[in-house]
Every structure is written in C-alpha cells, then in structure tokens.
Amino acid sequence: MTSSVQTATAAPVPPSQWQLFAATFYRNKGAVLGLLVLLAMVITALLAPWLAPHDPYQLFTGKEQLPPFFLEGGDRAFWLGTDDAGRDTLSRVIYGARYSLFIGLCATFIAMVAGVSLGLSAAFWPKVWGKGVMLVNDILMSYPSLLLAIIIAAILGPSMTNTIITIALVCMPPFIRLTRATAMVELQRDYFTASRIMGAGTLRLLFITILPNCMAPLIVQATMVFSSAILEAGAIGFLGFGVQPPDAEWGAMLGTARQYIQSNVWLAIWPGLAIFLAALSINLTGDGLRDALDPKLKQVS
Structure with missing residues (x-):
C-alpha cells in the first residue's frame, strides 16, 4: 500500500514594512536619482581635502578670472576657471558643499527639535500655552520667510553660527x-x-507614546525644510550676512561674483548650479519619502 505524499504549499511571507518602503521609494525614479545626487554631494563634501585639486584659499597670481578649461583662454589646471582673486573655482565649489550642507543640516535639525517640542506641548496643553505658541507661530508664518531671515541675520551679524540660528528660527514654524x-x-x-x-509621565506620553506616530509627516517636512534652508543660506550669503569671504560658501561665492556678472558670468554659474542641484535633489528625495511613507501607496508591484 503506497501512501501519497501531499506537498503543502507554503503561504507567501508578507513583505515587511521596510521592504514596502524600499519598493515604493524605488518605483519613484526621480527620488532615486535625487538621493544619488544628494549622496554624491555629501561624499564630495566629506572628501573635499582629497577631491579638490587645489587649496581653495591659494592665490594664483596672474591667473585671475580664467574661464573654464573648455573655453578659449582656459587652463587645464583649473577645470572650472578661477575667481577674481585667482583661486581655483572647482576647489571652492567642492569646499562650499561643506559649508552649505552643514548649515542646512544643522538649521533643519535645530528647527525640527525645537518645533516638535513646542508643537507637542501646544497640543498637550491647548488652553493657555497652546494658544500662545500658535499665536506667535502664526505671526512668524505671516511674514515672508526670506525677508525675516535677512532681518534676523542683519541683527545678529554675519557669521556661520548666526546663519544657522537665523535659518533655524525661520524654519521652525512649519x-x-x-x-x-x-x-x-x-x-x-x-x-x-x-x-x-496606566500612569505614564508627561515626557513619556509626549516623546515615546505620541511622537513616534507623528514621525512620517515630520520626516517629509524635514526634507523640504532642508532644501529651503540651503536656499536661504545661499540668499543670506549672497547679501553678505552669512559666511564671510574668503571662506568658500556657495551663497558668498555668488555675492562675490555679482560684480563680475557681465565680464565673467562663469563665476556665478558654478555656485548657482551647485545650489540648484542640492535643492532639487533634496526635493526629489522628499517626494519619494512622502510616497513611501504613505500607507495607501505601499504596494509591491
């Protein structure tokens, strides 16, 4: 008597939350491209001393305002040309990523920590404290953010630390x-x-019980604020209220280049392009995170 062997079909294992997140994010090709560009900028900033062909502060006498090497009059030793003082533009753009990304990241982190703390407390104590916080918040949001940043930066004075504080204050209301x-x-x-x-304390209720369930929209908001912080840092630096020359920061480089915009437009193109690519890559990554964190879109094709 032979016994038939029945092969039990194993039930498919449902994908984990991380797999759903990764699959949804990967389907957004623009977000993947933005993330790759952003990672490339971060790596470039970290490895600036090894990637930059020259010292960003070194002056090359007689090499002032050289065009890029692919144009007439260019020099292959300076791929993107030189600035008004004879410093290598490529090296300064590479080192500028350190300042601009650091300012944007620090300002976003400070704004997020302070904003989340105030927002949670305003929701937990809505009567007096909550109304006061939201009143001040509405006043700040009713003022143009860039104009407010310029005013605060002018009051605090030009420096990288004051720029971070200024942008953090402006980016906190959202x-x-x-x-x-x-x-x-x-x-x-x-x-x-x-x-x-069950007797959980106030801090536990706010930061352990409630906050984890609010993180998905906050992460997306942080990416958008990060992009805005880089743009505002560039604007503040352009007006002379941010990082001061000769430090290589993209906004400060644009501010220096504006007086040569007609004679040598390349001085403004490269730092402006760097700001554009950084903001665009962060926005594209934020769009992908928004889709990946939306439960309705977490479907594996």
Missing part, C-alpha cells in the same frame, strides 16, 4: 504647526488614553 495638528489627532486615540490611565 514644524510647530504640523506637529500640533498631528498630535491633536493622536491624543484622541485609545492607546494614548490607556497609557495615561
């Missing part, structure tokens, strides 16, 4: 509004009521 709106919804959930009945 975090406050978004955190408060998201937390107000989470405060009505059963899990929050249960945690409160």
Whole structure:
C-alpha cells in the first residue's frame, strides 16, 4: 500500500514594512536619482581635502578670472576657471558643499527639535500655552520667510553660527504647526488614553507614546525644510550676512561674483548650479519619502 505524499504549499511571507518602503521609494525614479545626487554631494563634501585639486584659499597670481578649461583662454589646471582673486573655482565649489550642507543640516535639525517640542506641548496643553505658541507661530508664518531671515541675520551679524540660528528660527514654524495638528489627532486615540490611565509621565506620553506616530509627516517636512534652508543660506550669503569671504560658501561665492556678472558670468554659474542641484535633489528625495511613507501607496508591484 503506497501512501501519497501531499506537498503543502507554503503561504507567501508578507513583505515587511521596510521592504514596502524600499519598493515604493524605488518605483519613484526621480527620488532615486535625487538621493544619488544628494549622496554624491555629501561624499564630495566629506572628501573635499582629497577631491579638490587645489587649496581653495591659494592665490594664483596672474591667473585671475580664467574661464573654464573648455573655453578659449582656459587652463587645464583649473577645470572650472578661477575667481577674481585667482583661486581655483572647482576647489571652492567642492569646499562650499561643506559649508552649505552643514548649515542646512544643522538649521533643519535645530528647527525640527525645537518645533516638535513646542508643537507637542501646544497640543498637550491647548488652553493657555497652546494658544500662545500658535499665536506667535502664526505671526512668524505671516511674514515672508526670506525677508525675516535677512532681518534676523542683519541683527545678529554675519557669521556661520548666526546663519544657522537665523535659518533655524525661520524654519521652525512649519514644524510647530504640523506637529500640533498631528498630535491633536493622536491624543484622541485609545492607546494614548490607556497609557495615561496606566500612569505614564508627561515626557513619556509626549516623546515615546505620541511622537513616534507623528514621525512620517515630520520626516517629509524635514526634507523640504532642508532644501529651503540651503536656499536661504545661499540668499543670506549672497547679501553678505552669512559666511564671510574668503571662506568658500556657495551663497558668498555668488555675492562675490555679482560684480563680475557681465565680464565673467562663469563665476556665478558654478555656485548657482551647485545650489540648484542640492535643492532639487533634496526635493526629489522628499517626494519619494512622502510616497513611501504613505500607507495607501505601499504596494509591491
């Protein structure tokens, strides 16, 4: 008597949250390209001492305002030409990534930490404290952000530290509004009521119980603020209120180049292109994160 062997078909293992996130993000080709460009800029900034062909502060006498090497009058030793003082433009653009990305990252981090803290507290104590926080927040948001940044930077004085503080203050209101709106919804959930009945402390309720459930929109907001921070740092540097020459920062390089815009437009093109690519890559990455963090779009094709 032979027994038939029945082959049990194993049920397919459902994809994990990370797999769904990665698959959704990968489907957005623009987001993948933006992330690659952003990673390339970060790596370039970290490896600037080894990638830059020259010292960004070195003056090459007699080599002032050279065009790129592919144009007439260019020099192959200076691929993107030189600035008004004879410094290598490519080296300064590479080192400029350090200043611009560092300013944007620090300002975004400070704005996010302060904005999330104020937004959570405004949602948790909505009567007096919450109304006061949102009143100040609405006043700040009703003022043009770039103009407000210029005013604050002019008051604090030109320096990289003051630029970071200025941009953090300007970028904080969107975090406050978004955190408060998201937390107000989470405060009505059963899990929050249960945690409160079980005796969880205020800090635990705010930062361990509620905050993790608010992180998805905050991460997307952080990418958008990061992009805005780089643009505002460039604008502040362009007007002379940010990082001061001879330090190589993209906005400061643009500010120096404006007086030579007619005689040598290349001085403005390269740092302007760097700012454009950085902001665009961050925005594309943020779009991909928004899609990947949306539960309705997490479907593996």
